[in-house]
Amino acid sequence: MKGKATSFDIAHLTGVSQSTVSRALRDSPLVSEETRQRIKAAADQLNYKVDKNASNLRSQHSGTLALLLFEDPTADDSHINPFFLSMLGSITRACALRGYDLLISFQQLSYDWHADYADTKKADGIILLGYGDYLAYRDKLEKLAAQGTHSVRWGAVLPDQPDVSIGCDNFQGGHAVATHLLEQGCKRIAFLGDASSHYPEFFERYRGYVAALQEGGVTAEPMLQVDATESTEQAGYGAMETLLERDAPFDAVFAASDLIAIGAMRALTDRGIKVPDQVAVAGFDDIPMARFLNPPLTTVLQDTKLAGETLVDNLIRLIRREPVETLVLPVKLVVRRSSLLASR
Amino acid sequence: MKGKATSFDIAHLTGVSQSTVSRALRDSPLVSEETRQRIKAAADQLNYKVDKNASNLRSQHSGTLALLLFEDPTADDSHINPFFLSMLGSITRACALRGYDLLISFQQLSYDWHADYADTKKADGIILLGYGDYLAYRDKLEKLAAQGTHSVRWGAVLPDQPDVSIGCDNFQGGHAVATHLLEQGCKRIAFLGDASSHYPEFFERYRGYVAALQEGGVTAEPMLQVDATESTEQAGYGAMETLLERDAPFDAVFAASDLIAIGAMRALTDRGIKVPDQVAVAGFDDIPMARFLNPPLTTVLQDTKLAGETLVDNLIRLIRREPVETLVLPVKLVVRRSSLLASR
DNA sequence: CTGAAAGCGCTTACAG
DNA sequence: CTGAAAGCGCTTACAG
Known part of the structure; x- marks a missing residue:
């Protein structure tokens, strides 16, 4: 037995046809229990594994999902937003649990992702994850959809989107933060983060803040x-510097993400402005380091485990041509010292 | 033209044979420049992509690498060590730059990974990454090697290992930390982390510490x-609690990883023991949150970008049957406030 | 430089 | 329940 064993080797060994071997190994009900046992035993013995390339080629699906993390071209090499990293972790686990393999790739927003994974049949569907100017990549999403590529995307859930998107309740999160800051007695609450349809998630957070x-x-x-x-x-x-230069008084800052909040807190600290005593700060995402900051950061928890599972489950449903809806996941305000003015 | 275009469609369109199409698309020198241009233009027009399953099946390699992150079975679902997360990021980028796809998977240490990726021909080679009892998984590494699976592993670089392993200079890192703490005037420096061949990376850090x-x-x-x-x-x-219960005086702690250091610092703080004033603390890894801790954590930087590239490059070399050596990467001591007794 | 043909290792109608 | 045969879409000797 030279090289890897094939289904023919198992067939010879057990005295059945290769077709039967193939069926038995995939637990087809067409094979008798006794035959199946014998075949599986032989397969184990020869350390046989189905060749995925052959199997995929023939059956025309890959059992693989692709995760595309896209980033601003300005993003430097070294760091990925920790929030995406935890999404990645939960997506990986969710795929494994459901028997799918996961291909992963980082892409510049500019790259032609509509072409790569699904078209080459490496993956049955794509999970899209990333920040960037929505209006700039919207037509790529449309192309994807037009080609019939199965995809789900983490992002703002809005009407008239070309694809299936799943996101957390950004509006509610922004609303909860602003309400909390008001309850702390803050009157002049600044918002750091884009407030336009270019960045719909930030925009929703902003709208929640305005409503509150x-x-x-x-x-x-x-x-x-x-x-x-x-x-x-x-x-x-930088945003905090800009805010300070405007010379408009403020007693609280709601940053559209934890990373923005961290930078803003540092800018405040560098100028001797005390958090939370002089300015309360809150972020969004609840990345792992939020609780380790000094002071620990008030923020909005997005349940990445649920998010990852939801993305994977819905993509699989799409692949199976089952009905899928866009979905909004709940968020949770996590209050920590950075916004607690009681400590004043 | 129903469904996806195939190389035959391009052949018809351009009036050449399918073989020539295949050659042209892979930039074979056997095809004339003019023909190649025509074929590529037609391929673009039809939005044609090579079917990877067919291509892999025929050529018997996949252009894909698998990353296996293995974890202690005790590890809970939600969090992955941030250090591995940055390794993952750099490995992903390195793969992309070299034209390889990356499959990723988390595995319990107990799982039979020697079987999965390479045998099914989904990947040409495997990158192993993780913590765990080395003596417990060593025989799996041997099985992998015996089967001729191409693999590289991030870990301690020791003599007589069954596979190609690449790691940072743990000894030197431990040595640098202990030397630094001594220079700060510390006399009784505790070590938190296993000091046995079950965890060779920790052991090397420990040996460096002892030597210093x-x-x-x-x-x-x-x-x-x-x-x-x-x-x-x-x-x-927990380790810090144990240490405190022993009632042996100490003025510094070297934790074998940043996560361990974070837990230890918290245990100290919970008991009103001041860091660094009463106890200096240092960790290992320089995970992103290390600089945000209070006080910021002195630690040892492992260059994850270089590490990821080195792992990928060497695995590719292995796949091409080029010579490969185990490799030790340099580390860098990063001094932050947690160990600066000048601030006493 | 190009083409006709074989074949990678499976899955899946089709026939019994 | 089982087998013989076709074929998924490529790559790669082989022949010219």
């Missing part, structure tokens, strides 16, 4: 909103 | 070494 302010009888001031389109510490630092 | 102590005229005391086999905060917390 209104409910509290406070008007959102344009002077207190600063764009931070990238979810990085540097963007947060 | 000896050079400084200090003898390592068994009373000041506490096992922490898992790289988790809980393990670090």
Whole structure:
């Protein structure tokens, strides 16, 4: 027996046809229990494994999902947003549990992803995950959909989207943060993060914040909103600098992501402004390091485990041509010291 | 043209044979420049992509690498060591740059990974990454090697290993930390982390620490070494509790990983013991949150970018049957406030 | 430089 | 329940 064993080797060994071997190994009900046992024993003995390439080629599906993490071209090599890293972890586990393999890839937003994984039949479907200008990649999503590629995307859930998207309740999260800050007695709450349809998730968080302010009888001031389109510490630092230069007083900051909040907190600290005593700070995502910051960061927990499972389950449903809906996942406000003015 | 285009469709369209199409698309020098251009234009027009399953089946290699992250069975679902997460990031990028796809999978240490990826021909080789009892999985590595599976592993670089392993200079890292703590005036430096051949990376760090102590005229005391086999905060917390119960005085702690250090710091803080004023603390790995801790954590930076590239490059070399050596990567001590007694 | 043909190792109608 | 045969879409000797 030279090289890897094939189904023919098992057939010879057990005295059945190769077709029967193939059936037995896939637990087809067409094979008698006794034959199946014998074949499986022989397969074990020869250390036989089905050749996935042959099997996929013939059956025209791969049992593989592809995860595409896309990033701003400005993002540097070294760091991935920790939030995506935990999504990645939960997606990986969810795939394994459901018997799918996972291909993973990072892509610049500019790259032609609509072409790669599904078209080459390496994957049955694609999970899209990433930050970036939604309006800039929207037509790629449309192309994907037009080609009949199965895909699900983590992002804002909006009407009229070309694909199936699943996201957390960004509006509710923003609302909860702003309500909490108001309850702490804050009156002038700044928002760091884009507030336009270019970044729909941030925009939803912003809209939730505005709604909560209104409910509290406070008007959102344009002077207190600063764009931070990238979810990085540097963007947060820069946005805080911009805010400070405007010389508009504020007693709280809601950053559209934890990374932005971290950068903003550092900018405050660098200028001797105390958090939370002078300015309360809150973020969004609850990345692992949020609780280790000084002070620990108030933020909005997105359940990445549930999110990963939901993405995988819905993609599989899509592949099986079962009905799928866009879905909004609940969020949870996590209050930590960075926003607790009781400690004043 | 129903369904996806095949190489035959392109052949018809351009009036050449299917063989020529195949050659042209893979830039074979056997095809004339003019023909190649025509074929590529037609392929673009039909949005044609080579079917990887067919191509792999025929050529008997997949252009895919598998990353296996194995974990202690005790590890809970939700969190992966941030250090591995950054390795994963850098491995993913390195694969992409070299034109390989990456399959990723988390496995319990107990699972039969020697069987899965390479045998089914889904991947040409495997990258092994993880913590766990080395002596417990060593025979699996041997089985892998015996089967001729191409694999590289991140871990301690020791003599007589069954596979190609690549790791950082754990000894030097431990040595640098202990030397630094001695220079800070610490005399009684505890070590948290296993110090046996079950966990060779920790053991090397421990040996570096012992060597540095000896050079400084200090003898390592068994009373000041506490096992922490898992790289988790809980393990670090527990190890610190054990150390405190022993009632042996200590003025510094070298934790075998940042996660262990974080747990240990918390245990100290919970008891009102000040870091670094009463006890200096250092870790190992330089995970992203290390610099955000309070106080920021002194640690040893492992260059995950270089590590990922080295793993991928060497695995590819193995696949091409080129010579490969085990490799030790340099480390760098990163001093932060947690060990700076000047601030006393 | 190009083409006709074989064959990679499976799955799946089709026939019994 | 089982087998003989076709064929998935490529790559690669082989022949010219």
